[in-house]
Amino acid sequence: MDSTTVVGWAQIACFIAVLSALVVPLGAYIARVFARPPTALELRLLRPEPQDWKAYARSAIVFSFVCMVALYGLLRTQGLYPFNARHFGSGTWDVSFNTAASFVSNTSWQFYAGETTLSAFSQMAGIAVHSYLGAGVGLAVAVAVIRGVSAQSGTALGCFWVDLWRALAYVIVPITVIAALVFLTQGIVQSVDQPVATWAAIKTLGSVGGGFFNVNSAMPFENASGLSSFLQALLIVLVPAALTHTFGRMVGSRRQGWALYGVMLLLFAGSVAVIYAAEAHGTPAQLAAGVHGVNLEGKEQRFGVAGTALYAAATTTGSSGAVNGAMESFSGLGGLIAVANMATGEVIFGGIGSGLYGILMTVMLAVFLAGLMVGRTPEYLGKTIGAREIKLVVIGTIGVPCFVLAITALAVATSYGRASIFASGGPQGFAESVYAYVSQAFNNGSAYAGYTGYAQPNAPGNVGAYGITFADLAGGVTMVVGRYAPMIAALGVAGSLAGRRTRPPGLGTLRTDSPTFAAVLIGVIALVTLLTFVPAFMLGPAAQALTHRLF
Template sequence: PTGFTNLVEMLAVLVIPAALVFMYGRMAGNRRQGYAIYATMMVMFLGAACVAYVAEAHGSPAQHAAGLHTHVIAGSTGGNLEGKEQRFGIAGSALFDVVTTVTSCGAVNSAIESFTGIGGAVPFANLSASEVIFGGVGTGLYSILLYVLLAVFIGGLMVGRTPEYLGKKIEAREIKLVALGLLITPLSALFCTALATASKAGRASISAAATGPQGFSETFYAYLSQANNNGSAFAAYGGYVQPNAGNLGAHGIKFADLVGGFDMLLARYAPILFALAVAGALAGKRVSPAGLGTMRTDNPTFVVLLIGVIVLVGALTFFPALLLGPIVQGLTGHLY
């Protein structure tokens, strides 16, 4: 592949998920609803891409500790090129990583584990958003629509009006189902990560070279990626059993295989059930005409509110775990 084919691959990953957002607006009978959701996705996507690029272009702690240059010179793109190919450079690698973690693609053209602390935190953040940016394979838009309903509910409470979305009133039953649908994936990923790091069998799957925050990052990313149907990885974490005289080359089963299977089963199917329950609850309600007090969900104000809700929920859920892994590496500059 070349830089051009790398761009074509990224466009191929995004074109259908992005188009489905506009299709949703047409199906809802209000194209501006689709535009608002698309704007939300694009702002978050571009923000993630910018952070990843700047972090990688700045270089790694190892480069700065060794006194190596990290700026662009003839024959070098500069920055942290560990685990990356020269033909793609920093920009092509960082952008590809963002594209494949905001969707459930999971392909890579560079080693995510070799990213800097802050650069590596970007795919964590993308996965923590639970496929709200351009949706996921087999799940589509339901993740961000759950956040839309939550944002409508919060906005309605702030202005003292009954929350409504597309003329349907959002009441306690729907919000309970929305909360369950949004929390089950983080719960699964965090529970499996805690179990893996607290048990001897779980720690055996961490590579011997990864210590401290790096080992935790490997573990957390593995279960977060599986919970979100992504497939990318901090590569050293695994369930592979090395062939030896006792197992005759068989793969064997390790802790990571069993817990990873549970993680995928719970985090992928349970949210679908809650999303269907929300859809069923709203389908049976009558459409109320919009009034003067109805909060609009197709303007820039709602886009800002929706982004704030997504970021706030993600931060409250995952920030403590991220502090133990990529963020502490990025802020301390230590080599682990």
């Protein structure tokens, strides 16, 4: 083991240690924020009324729809606003729809290059503002789901408007302000024309990921040093990891939270280890060209293989989409692990809020399957999981993957979809399509850059630009379905469980805070992912990995 490899493994170990140290204090703080009664200001301005799951879901959907219309309108009238030094006009209608769906749904998929398409006003008043709001919606819904799972009486999950306000005012905004100040000390730029430091803070903490610049965090102005890269990767998974402790405190069993965190951390550590090992060796193309050593194609020398692998694992498990290297330049195995991380369905940390309710849905599926194997009625936290809850769980865990496979098949089987593929054929072209729709469906936003939905022949600027309508519309619909179908299903499960009588544990009760159940949960995650996506993976990234050798 050479010194470079030792340093790389040490960097990964340090990341895990710092993340684990922050889980308890931040998780406890978030629990206190949402557990306290409404303040006088909240009572006067928001007039909170308790909402059942249907009312809560309706508020979240209506708010998101209004945000999407507002963002679309702003993007279509970009030329009317100030802070447009390069006098950019608006992009096409289809790419504007895709972009509005992307950032309101907290996905951050970008068919455009920020610095050649959007004005500073559109970047901040449009993209950044709705990135904050989308992250706030996710965190609010996660807290509502926790309340439903733990409630001993009543059907109310809280008030969406109060939860959204608290998520923004007490969690997301304060942390991003601190992060932006730290980024400024590292050399990330901040000006009227390039407000990048403030954007980098929300794009990472808020599970947003979209880049101010086209090359995202590989750009020195957006990610200036090894320390800023480490901190950005940490911010991506920080709140999703801390929410496991928030969950443990709010349900009255911290062991439950540690069990969830242990599963997430184990899967994350395994993914970053495999990506690092894969990228530390040459690809078949390099070997065929007589180039030996690590795979540095598409990677910044400032970050190296370990820093790029760590960031890639964080962004694909944390549902962010920010990147500090070119994902399409990864080896077949490295790219396979990245797309597999997303295909698990936001359960390895996941997005801010969505990761927690995503893994809770998978926990209930695991409880149900384990109950079938031993012939017992499934229970979680003392509450019986019935037919209604399981139907909703299946919609939330299996429905989106099925939709992804259908839309991917349509994309690669028709001329409309093939127009977006840069690689004309073979495993790489198929991998581009699979990666694109998995990324969009699971609210990630990272991409194999070859897959496109917008062309700018006269860039910078949007004069003469045209969108690839199939990719723009299919991607926008995929992002909306991938965001809101699991959200509504999770709220439905929480509403069904709210107020349900809790049974005391007995001799046959399946403990969900034990290492045994953690192993069962990992098995269910792997089983669902493998049964759903293995055929698609074998035709794309796995085929590339097997063309020469695994490492």
